[in-house]
Amino acid sequence: VSRSTAASYRFTVSVGGTPVTFETGAREVVEWCAGRYAGFIVGSDHPALTIHVSIAPPSRPCADIEVRRSGGVWRITHADFEAELDPDGGRGSVRQLPGSPAIDSVLRVGYSLLLARRGAFLLHAASAVRNGKAFVFTGVSGAGKTTLSRLAPPDVSLLTDEISYVMPDGGGYIAAGTPFFGEMGRPGENISAPINSLYLLNKGPENRIDEVAPTEACQAVMRNILFFAEDPEPVRALFAAACRFVTAVPVRRLTFRPEQAAWDLIR
């Protein structure tokens, strides 16, 4: 964290090698991010996005998070914050109430916008690295992402139990660790590896892996990609990205009992 002026702090969070810089005059924002994004704070002179954060009440608070696009600017509103992101211009701003975890929501939206331009995406999924290969486990809440993550043996490095970072790399894809966590309550490791498989998760009476038809695989990916708007062009781009992903990466169904032996199938 650098203090660029008497009242301004500047620090950069980098997920998957994509740096996002925050500027703020609020010490509490720096401290919150230092705890939340430990392991993901880096030095960077060339951020993909620079976001100014101020402590102030939102002008139009709303109960549920809303994301709307006007031209190239995305506006995010919520009960305790409002934000604007301009990915083309590389700028953004957040007004948040004191103590709000707004930055985490804004960062997720920001990354989803930045990644969409590269055929990459954030996926509602746990992911982990074993033997130099990444395995991604997607499913709705309750499908077992955190359960499977908690059961991981010592030779497994967890990338996240909640939001996976997936990006194309040559003819395949890589998964990178993220600081976005679920019930595990801690960030993933800031490492990446080529994706070996995507598993559609569900709990069951036995541990088994079944093949999945490409259409089902693509539907599952589309359901679980994080994106917050319904504009036709971004939806078209996400669909193309999901189709490319399921043709490049094996997709299977993992049914598992909540026991560490489930990991015997993941190698």
Add this chain to the structure above:
Amino acid sequence: LTPVYLARNPDVAERPFGDEMLVVLLAESRLFCLNPQAALLWRNADGRTPPENIVEKAICREYEVEPAEALADARAAVEELAAAGLLRLSDSPL
């Protein structure tokens, strides 16, 4: 039977997977998976060819089914696709 002509909604993105077809209705961000017969209807919904002809020329040849049975299935599929907003129907060529 009143002649019905079928045309694809142009505001979609589509991707074939084998005989099946995934279609996204872009404005609503809704994803549909068309089975092989529905995918054939979709591919041939050019606004000029009535479903009877699609059934005769595409579905019956591909799947060796009786025309009457195939036509009944096709009518049901057309209704579903139209209700979903994927197909536009007209009693004259589109």
